[in-house]
Amino acid sequence: MKRPALLGTLGVVLMVGAACGIPASSDVRVDGKGGAATEAGSVDGRRSEPPSRTASGSSNEAFVRNFLSAAAGEPDRAYERVKAFILPEDRPRLQDKKGSEVALTVVRLRESVYTLNSDSTTTVKITVQQLGVLRANGTLAPPVATETEYEFRLRSGVVNGAGTDERAGLYVLDPPNVLLLSDIALQQYYKSESIYFWSSDRTRLVPDQRYLPEAVPEERRVNEVVKWLVGGPSDWLRPGVVGLPDRTELINNATGANDRWEVNLDMSGDDQNTIDQLVTQLAWSLGDLAGELELKIRNNSQPVQDLSARRAAQRLYPISENPQRFCVYEGTIRPLDFVGELSGAVPLAAEVNRGIVSASMARADNRILAAMVLTGGKSRQRLAVGTGPAPITTITRSTSEYASISRPVWLRMADSRPGRGLVVADGQLYRFDEGARMYPVPLNLPSAPVTAVAAALDGQRVALIAGGRLYVAAVNLDGGGVSIGPPRQLITSLSGLTTVDWGREDQLVVGGLAGQPAIYEISVDGVLETPLRTDVGAKVNHLAAYPTNRSVPLPSGAYMYEANGVAYRSSPLERIGLERVRDIAPPSAGVRPNNPSAPFFLY
Structure with a gap:
């Protein structure tokens, strides 16, 4: 399995003096998010076991990073490894559990504050984001703890009861009563x-x-x-x-x-x-x-x-061809042309290829499934669906119009059953069929409006954005309908999420805010985050990805997006200009052409 790269270390250290009300013999150090554990590792920087207690020497920062890695590894020895970091008389504070009861509290480390005390101990206060509970069966369950801070103390080791000796390393005093594991350690010591x-x-x-x-x-x-x-x-x-x-x-x-x-x-x-x-x-x-x-x-x-x-x-996914790129230009779907990539004809007849805002298409056996958002009357929008061999000559429009409709998505089938899809209209999730009939899909979520939906390549999992938060849920297709299981919220460092699609079977591509508009890759449990673009410059209001899979190789550029009215592709990053749009007439002299919009993949 391909593994995400480790996040880097923020090396900023702030010295704060006595003006903070701290005794003259003490200081406070504020450390950013910690990096990987410090002991020498194995090939490619990965280790099978976390560092020992003494590996960090007298460095408080390195010791804390190693302490937050100590629980990593096989569950039956997790308590033993963590207790080795704790002063012997304080070890009973951590109550051992056995077998399937062993659970690690996985946190994203935000900040570490170190305060030197007059008794030569150091108080450590770490600010965290709760990510989940790593169980002995390898699953990461939703978080149980609600703490945003943990506090404990450090002290140099005691040698034969005769005082302290820095060579004996550090110990934890007053430890937390849970087994903490940082997200960095999860990446370092687990596959x-x-x-x-x-x-x-x-x-x-x-x-x-x-x-x-x-x-x-x-x-x-x-x-x-x-x-x-x-x-x-x-x-x-x-x-x-x-x-x-x-x-x-x-x-x-x-x-x-x-x-x-x-x-x-x-x-x-x-x-x-x-x-x-x-x-x-x-x-x-x-x-x-x-x-x-x-x-x-x-x-x-x-x-x-x-x-x-x-x-x-026995192929894993029902696809066999390379993806093709399309966009919407002046209300019609047009092919996009990139060197080295397959570029085909639009699978819609000209008489139905008009008035389009966004679209989603999928191959199913020898048919094309097309779902489109059309402009309606008085700034309203309507869903339209057409299916059959290319080019599709007939489409069916939904009976209702809405103020806003998201890009629809198809739930991919492994057989010849009629196609079914999902779409968001005016903050409500709907399922639709080949006749463009729309049915509300109940969700066990807070009352916040749903704004985006994306379907995995297996057709049995969806990602949702509701109230600016990210969720995943299972899909049940029994009985000809579509039901969604209880959504699980993914805890991320992004806020104000706007768009989502599946980039891999275990990874999502998400648009949101990381101080400024950004695009991240986020694992299906929310733990692993990889910034893809942190300089988008404007809110991402449209995103479409081609999911990496084991059936068809990854093409050049795994996702496309739109921000501030301009469309882009990734890998390499490139603005999608008119020169990439096939089958259009050159703009008239003195007329400013529209930008290509709403890019998507057909596969």
């Missing part, structure tokens, strides 16, 4: 993995993000993945997928040698189709692991499967 569950209608696989400690040896990876699958999906994903049959258990540990892996399950039922689907589920959940898999059901061996061959035979 982000995707395991897969079948959708509720069993037509496609849906990814579920987990974290595997780097300390877990490769030969145990298969065992951990199987245990995750047996344990079932993450809570927020559960409404849209199905787990293994009830009471499924792993018989002994999964074993492997010489690229051959054996998994033995006690699983109810002898349905061969279910067993075959389980093999596909295992093949994709084991990522890029090569070799052979022997699956046993209650000690009865199934035919040995080559993992790579199974993944090649």
Whole structure:
């Protein structure tokens, strides 16, 4: 799995004197967000185990960073590692938990303030953003704690009770009563993995993000993945997928040698189709692991499967062609032309390609699914839908008009069922069908208006923006309708979010404010953030991404957006000018042409 780059360290230190009311022998230091742990690492700067207590020497800042990394690793030793940093007489403040009860409180470190006290201890106050709870099963659950600050003290080590010695390192006094883990340590000491569950209608696989400690040896990876699958999906994903049959258990540990892996399950039922689907589920959940898999059901061996061959035979996503770029220019959809990329004809006939504000198109078997926002009367807007072989000659318009409609999105199907999609109109989420009929979709959210929706490539997960906040939710397509499970809010450092799309199966591309308008890549659990653009200059009011996937390679430029009436593509960053728009007449002399707008991908 490709992993995001680590965030850098802010190295600003502020010295504050006695004017703050601190004794003359004390000082306060304010440190920005901490960086990676300080002990020498392994290849590519990644370590399997966090640094020891004494690795930071007498540096308060390095010690605190290491303390916020100490819980990382295999859960059964988390308390042991953290307590090694705590003064022995204060260790009972941290009550040990065992097995599945071990949970790490993951925080984003905002600021650290160090105050030297008259008794030679140092008070540390860290300001944090609560991100979630990392459970022993590798899931990151929503945050439980509400604290925005934690305070504890540091003291030099005691040598044989005969005073202090800086060579003995530092200890924590009055520690927090939870196992803290910084987001930086999560990136440093865990692998982000995707395991897969079948959708509720069993037509496609849906990814579920987990974290595997780097300390877990490769030969145990298969065992951990199987245990995750047996344990079932993450809570927020559960409404849209199905787990293994009830009471499924792993018989002994999964074993492997010489690229051959054996998994033995006690699983109810002898349905061969279910067993075959389980093999596909295992093949994709084991990522890029090569070799052979022997699956046993209650000690009865199934035919040995080559993992790579199974993944090649059972594609993960229903796409097979490179994406094409389009935009809206003067109310019509036009192709965009970039060197080295596929550029095709607009799949709409000229008589229906007019009055368009924004659009979304998807390939489904040999058909095109097109959903468009059209201009209506008196500054109103209307949804229109057309489907069929290209070029589409007939579209159906919704019966109602709205003041504002977001860019619609299609929920991708793995079969030939009629297309279904989602759209936001006047702050309400709707589902629509091929007849442009719109139905309100209830959401268990505060009363804040919904402003954007995006659908993952699997068609079973959506991202939403409501009240300027980011959410993800599972989709259930049983019974011909569309229902959305309870949305999970993602905690991010952005505010005032405006746009979202899926950039990868476990990453979102989001427009919002980071002091100024910016575009970030944010993991599906909100923990990992990567700034993509911090100098946008204006609010991002439109964004469309092509999600990186294992079926079709990533094209040049993974997302396009619009801000202040100007459209751009990324990788490399480029303003989308008229020279990129195909099939348009040159503007008349003295006439200022409109800018291309609302760019999107067809795939």
